[in-house]
Amino acid sequence: MSKRGIPPKVKQLWPFFFVYFILALTMAAFVLNMINFSEIMWPNEPFHSFEMGLILSFRMWSMAISGMIIGELADRFSRKNLFLFITGLIGVAYLVNGFAPPSAGIFSWIWFFICNMLAGFGNGGIRPILLSFTNDALERENRSKFFGIFHSIAQIALVIGMIISSMLIYSGYWKVYYWGIGTMVLLGAIIIGLKIREPKRATQSLDALTEVLGDESIVYDYKLTKETLKSTIFRTTNVVAFIEGIFTCVLFGTLNFLILPYLQTPPLNISSVTTALVVVIFGLPGAFLGSLVFAKKFDEWGSKKIQIRLDLIVFSILLIAVAQFSIFLIPLSGATFTKEEGNNIFNLLQYPQFLITGFMWLLISAVRAVYMINQPPILQAINLPEAQGKISSWNQFLETIGQGMGPLIAGAVLATSANNYVIASLVVMLIGFPGAVLWAYAKRKIDGDIQNIQNILAERAEELKNQNNNRN
Numbered sequence: 344m345s346k347r348g349i350p351p352k353v354k355q356l357w358p359f360f361f362v363y364f365i366l367a368l369t370m371a372a373f374v375l376n377m378i379n380f381s382e383i384m385w386p387n388e389p390f391h392s393f394e395m396g397l398i399l400s401f402r403m404w405s406m407a408i409s410g411m412i413i414g415e416l417a418d419r420f421s422r423k424n425l426f427l428f429i430t431g432l433i434g435v436a437y438l439v440n441g442f443a444p445p446s447a448g449i450f451s452w453i454w455f456f457i458c459n460m461l462a463g464f465g466n467g468g469i470r471p472i473l474l475s476f477t478n479d480a481l482e483r484e485n486r487s488k489f490f491g492i493f494h495s496i497a498q499i500a501l502v503i504g505m506i507i508s509s510m511l512i513y514s515g516y517w518k519v520y521y522w523g524i525g526t527m528v529l530l531g532a533i534i535i536g537l538k539i540r541e542p543k544r545a546t547q548s549l550d551a552l553t554e555v556l557g558d559e560s561i562v563y564d565y566k567l568t569k570e571t572l573k574s575t576i577f578r579t580t581n582v583v584a585f586i587e588g589i590f591t592c593v594l595f596g597t598l599n600f601l602i603l604p605y606l607q608t609p610p611l612n613i614s615s616v617t618t619a620l621v622v623v624i625f626g627l628p629g630a631f632l633g634s635l636v637f638a639k640k641f642d643e644w645g646s647k648k649i650q651i652r653l654d655l656i657v658f659s660i661l662l663i664a665v666a667q668f669s670i671f672l673i674p675l676s677g678a679t680f681t682k683e684e685g686n687n688i689f690n691l692l693q694y695p696q697f698l699i700t701g702f703m704w705l706l707i708s709a710v711r712a713v714y715m716i717n718q719p720p721i722l723q724a725i726n727l728p729e730a731q732g733k734i735s736s737w738n739q740f741l742e743t744i745g746q747g748m749g750p751l752i753a754g755a756v757l758a759t760s761a762n763n764y765v766i767a768s769l770v771v772m773l774i775g776f777p778g779a780v781l782w783a784y785a786k787r788k789i790d791g792d793i794q795n796i797q798n799i800l801a802e803r804a805e806e807l808k809n810q811n812n813n814r815n
Contacts, residue, residue, distance in 0.1 A: 350485045353492065358538045359473065360496050362430055362531035366466065367497040368504030369437070369524055371622075373459070374399060374599045375505050375615050376512045378607065383517060384451040391452075396750055398456050402463035403596070403747035407740045409467030414475075414736020417468075418567070418729050422476040423541045425468060430532040433465035437525030441518045467739065474735035478723050479542040494715045495631060498708060502627050505619035513616055561811050565729050565803060575796060576734060579788035580725045584718070587778040588742035591660055591714075594667075594775030596749025597768075598707065602670060605764050612685035620688045625701035629708030649724060649793065650786045652717040659713040660779040664772040666703045666710070671764045673699055725792045727799065 373380065377395040385391055409429075416425055440458035444451055477489055511520040543563070567576075575581075606613045606621075613621075644651040673696050684690050691697055719735075726734045749771060756767040 349492070350481075350488060352481055353485055353489050356477075356480065356489065356539070358531070358534045359426075360492060362528070362535060363469070363493060364496050364500045365524065365527045365531055366433065366469070367500035368507065369462075370497070370501050371505050371599055372508035372512075372520075373402075375509055375603060375619060377604075379512045379517075379615065380455065383445050384455070385448055386446050394452055396754060398452075398459050399600075399750055400747045401456065402459045403743050405460045405463035406467030407743035407747070409464040410471055410736040410739035410743065412736075413468030414471035414732040414734075414739070417472050417475040417732030417736075421541050422472045422732075423535065423539050426472050426476075426539075427532050427536055429465040429468040429472070430528055430535065433462050434525045434528035434532060436461035436465065437521050437528060439525075441521035441525065467743065470739050471732045471735040474719055474723065475731040476542065477719075478728060478731045490719050491712075491716050494712050498629075498712065499627060499631070502619070502623040505622055506616070509615040509619045513614070561807055563728060563803075563807070565727070567727070567729055567733065571727060571730075571799070575725075575727055575799070576730060576737075578725065578792045578795065580721070580785045580792045581734060583781045583785040583788075584722060584738050585741050587781040588738055589745040589748075590781075591775055591778035592742040592745030593749045593752060594660070594664055594771050594778070595711070596746035597753045597771045598663075598667060598711075600750040601667070601753055601764060601768055601771075602704075605671070607685075608762075610680075612680045612682050613691065614682065614686040617686055617688050617691060621691065621697075621701060622704065625705040626708040629705035629712075632709045632712075649721065649789060652721055653782050653786050653789065655713050655717050656721075657779045657782045659710045659717075660775060660782070662710045663707055663714075664775045666706045668765075668768045668772045670700055670703045671768050673703075721789070725789065725796060727796060 373395075378390055381388075381391045381395055384394075413425060413429065436458045440455065440462075443454040443458070473493075481489055508520055511517060603618060605611070606618050607615060644655075680690070722734055722738065723731065752774070753767045753771055756770050757763070760766045
């Protein structure tokens with residue numbers, strides 16, 4: 344492994360980065376262009392917020408269900424083949440979405456709804472597959488580098504996708520957007536099939552296992568049992584990760600849902616194109632700082648003491664909650680625009696209060712990367728090789744439920760408070776705080792949970808070695 348730059352084994356996984364870059368282009372496209380899509384389905388009618396919210400929530404819940412199914416399969420079957428399946432499903436869903444009939448009201452909505460559900464089902468399988476795959480393909484010290492690059496690619500593609508989608512959809516070329524994305528996703532699936540090799544299970548879980556499994560005739564073929572399920576998955580740190588995900592992701596699920604409509608609706612009237620440019624100007628540097636610049640440091644600190652990773656997660660949750668709440672406290676009096684003025688980025692940047700808002704967005708982008716990078720290595724360290732897909736899928740299921748609940752909770756608060764964004768952001772901030780408290784509590788238990796896994800793997804290394812000696 345090279346001491347500087349990207350490790351060779353991480354570089355070999357570039358097809359995953361390519362595919363996820365394409366997928367990440369679509370992450371915020373729907374929420375950013377909700378008003379435009381409503382107009383496409385129901386021309387000359389008021390914004391159908393309820394119908395748009397249903398698409399978002401059911402897409403998230405489709406991801407949650409998919410994660411449970413795909414995560415279970417990832418512990419039993421080829422991760423590569425599963426990844427080919429989900430990318431193919433996503434690609435087809437986007438291509439079909441491009442054929443949706445416009446101006447057909449509820450029929451148009453049903454077409455978008457089904458395509459979003461299929462795409463959500465495919466996206467829900469990505470994280471469990473990759474957590475299981477990288478647990479076997481990469482050394483422990485390189486996993487944060489992988490997820491650091493992975494998350495930074497997602498953030499970079501997110502803001503690029505916001506610009507591309509807003510410009511195309513705003514100009515009426517939404518069909519071209521969906522056809523282009525669908526074609527590129529299917530191309531990525533072909534590249535995965537040609538370039539990625541399925542790794543041998545458990546080869547990177549323990550040094551003793553790595554040595555034993557270096558013999559190609561020895562296979563790690565352990566399955567989860569009731570005993571190992573109870574003694575590993577239901578240990579304190581895993582339970583904390585399960586419960587915390589609900590609280591934290593209610594907060595995370597409202598970042599775009601609250602901030603973007605706040606900027607785009609009267610009296611600000613900032614267009615979706617200008618909003619996307621603001622995110623690029625401030626969000627892209629934040630994502631770069633959080634994912635690429637700090638990822639190496641996270642690995643260095645985490646390899647010395649894993650509790651540092653938990654401290655970083657607690658810090659990220661608290662700071663994101665406070666930063667989002669602060670955005671709605673920034674006085675914007677006098678900064679009201681017509682629709683024409685709201686479509687001019689240079690006009691917007693003349694106002695100091697928007698520069699402060701942009702800095703808060705930069706902070707949120709950088710600090711969210713801290714959470715995303717440090718959680719996967721923790722889950723990998725406290726679970727057996729045969730449970731990597733399962734634990735990731737369970738965790739993702741609860742997190743995605745939380746993300747789906749976020750817009751519903753925030754929307755309900757807005758509806759009952761005359762669109763008071765301060766109150767709505769305060770509510771979701773308070774909901775997010777227990778997540779930080781739970782991770783702080785896990786610091787006291789994580790060493791014992793890791794040692795428990797290491798003891799089990801050491802015993803299995805001896806078992807495999809003895810079995811091989813007996814055969815010879």
